[in-house]
Amino acid sequence: MILKILLSGDGGQGIQLIADMICRVSFEAGWHVTSIPNYGLEQRGGVSLNFIQISDKKIVYPKFSKPDVLLIMSSQARERTEEYQKDSKDIKILDIKEIEDNLKKNNVSMQSYNVFCLGMITKILEEKNICKKEDVFTLIEKKLSTKLGWEENKRVWGFSILN
Amino acid sequence: MSRQFLTGHEVVVQACIDAGATHMFGYPITPGTEILSGWIKRAQEDRSLQYLQTEDEIAAGFCVAGAVMAGAKAFTATAGPGTVLMQDAMSMSDGMRLPFVVIVGQRGGPSSGTVIYSQQEVNLAIRGGNGEGMRIVFSPSTVEELYRLTRRAFNVAWQYRFPTVVLTDGYLLKTKQDVSLDFVGGNVGAEPLVSEKTQKNIRNIYTFEEELYEELMKQKEDFDAMAKDVVESEFYCGNEVESKKYKVESCDELIISHGIVAAAARDAVDQLRSQGKNVGLFRPITLSPFPKEELNEIVRNVKKIWIVESSMGQLRDLVKQNIDFTDFEKIPQVDGLYKPAVGIETEEIVNLFV
Structure with missing residues (x-):
């Protein structure tokens, strides 16, 4: 079993943070994990990517061109990841565009979009028996509970996991 | 062997510490920056580890050359255009047979190129100096090997006295993954290569062409003898x-x-x-x-x-x-x-x- 996840968004949207959480939880659950960030020379405003692989076998190469799951958090990221969508069979695309209306309706602050996306990916991880949603929440609590906007993040997490 | 979740940078820093390195001199450049920042972090916990962030790679390289002459196990880490600047000190180290250790994170070239990945610094690592390219260059394939060969780099550099390069790239360095490191193995000691008291010096310049010729032929003989033990x-x-x-x-x-x-x-x-x-x-x-x-x-x-x-x-x-x-x-x-x-x-x- 190998699950390939490509996360994409604008720099500053928190892509690297949620990548770290997905990997940390999967690692603690005993899986082989690789995670490699990719970004350009820009200090800010560029597209931020993270290539994640979770497997029951040792992983030899960190990059891939056919993800199983693709997260798109911005229009810039949508453009940048176009090549990863071609010839990918059964790719699951989680595109912020499709859910943005729902997020706005529920007053989800833009700062918490990444936590919402993490919730969507957590559901996939749980489906694949990689880890439990409680483990992800424990880690989020550990990493974010002392930071600004924790109450909002907690609410968004619950909203994401239940929907 | 304990299972850890580490980046290649963290693995390199651990390998350098386990190899007995005490001094790092460097100038930050992607994808090698986190080796310097990771070393600095460790140096704050362990006062026996020293570092200096220099004004550029030329200075960092000559700091390493000076430190190893004084008997310190020193190293640097660089990449791309930094590897170009590093050639000045490395070439001097070729000539003086200094145990100069450098971790190179290859990035796209020429010039500033791209910042993460390439395999275009092979020529530079081996033959970047104005001489015959008598250097030891390791190319690790996995992060476990990155650890083993970084440790080995210090050992072969100090045992055989040839500049030694660990030639890697940003994919290996920046990937965070599960690793099981093998900590077993001894270290070759470091000692001062020059002495004021006994007037022991190392030459870097020669008056007669024949003198340099003789020195280079001897170096070649040593290099070939070393190769039998080191080649992998x-x-x-x-x-x-x-x-x-x-x-x-x-x-x-x-x-x-x-x-x-x-x-x-x-x-x-x-x-x-x-x-x-x-x-x-x-x-x-x-x-x-x-x-x-x-x-x-x-x-x-x-x-x-x-x-x-x-x-x-x-x-x-x-x-x-x-x-x-x-x-x-x-x-x-x-x-x-x-x-x-x-x-x-x-x-x-x-x-x-x-």
Whole structure:
């Protein structure tokens, strides 16, 4: 079993943070994990990517061109990841565009979009028996509970996991 | 062996500390920056570790040269255009036989190029100086090997007194993954190479051409003697790895690659062999000294060679220099996949054989 996840968004949207959480939880659950960030020379405003692989076998190469799951958090990221969508069979695309209306309706602050996306990916991880949603929440609590906007993040997490 | 979740940078820093390194001099450049920042972090916990962030790579290199002459196990880490600037001090270290250790994170070139990945610094690592390129260059393929070879770099540098490069890239350095590191193994000690008291000096300049000639011929003799102990390669054709005795008959076509590309190639060999194709992989672990004997033993029995690298042919040139066709019954065809400055995935290598 190998699950390939490509996360994409604008720099500053928190892509690297949620990548770290997905990997940390999967690692603690005993899986082989690789995670490699990719970004350009820009200090800010560029597209931020993270290539994640979770497997029951040792992983030899960190990059891939056919993800199983693709997260798109911005229009810039949508453009940048176009090549990863071609010839990918059964790719699951989680595109912020499709859910943005729902997020706005529920007053989800833009700062918490990444936590919402993490919730969507957590559901996939749980489906694949990689880890439990409680483990992800424990880690989020550990990493974010002392930071600004924790109450909002907690609410968004619950909203994401239940929907 | 404990299981950890680490980046290649963290692995390098741990390897340097485990090798007994005490001083790092550096100038930050992607993808090598986190080696410097990681070392600084460790130095704040352990006061026996020293560091200096210099004004550029030229200064960092000469700091390393000075520190090792004084007997400190020092090193630097750099990349791309930084590796170019580093050649000044490295060339002096070539001439003075200094145990200069540098971790190079290859990035796309020429010039500033791209910031994460390439395999275009092979020539620079081996022959970047104004001399004969008598350096030891390791090319690790996995993060576990990155650890082992970084430790080994200090040992061979101090034992044989040749500048030593760990040639890696941002894919290996920046990937965070589960690793089980093997901490076993001793370290070669460091000692001052010059002495004011006994007026022991090392020369860097010669009055007579014949003097330098003699010195270089002696260096070559030492280099060849060292090569027997240091040279490393791997031949892989399925589940068996035999580094000394090769099962040559089991391979019709041979992939040659190094570094992280060889990790993808190894995966490709597994896939191809499961399809019934007789493919093997030869991987030089030391690019310098090059595993010439090992290579020749294998290529004389194969029909075709595929060079696979993230460069336009820097590995191919090394391979061609080192194959001795004189007593071959049949000369194998040489083809390749050359993708300068971009990564090469397993599928692309498998597709070569369709």
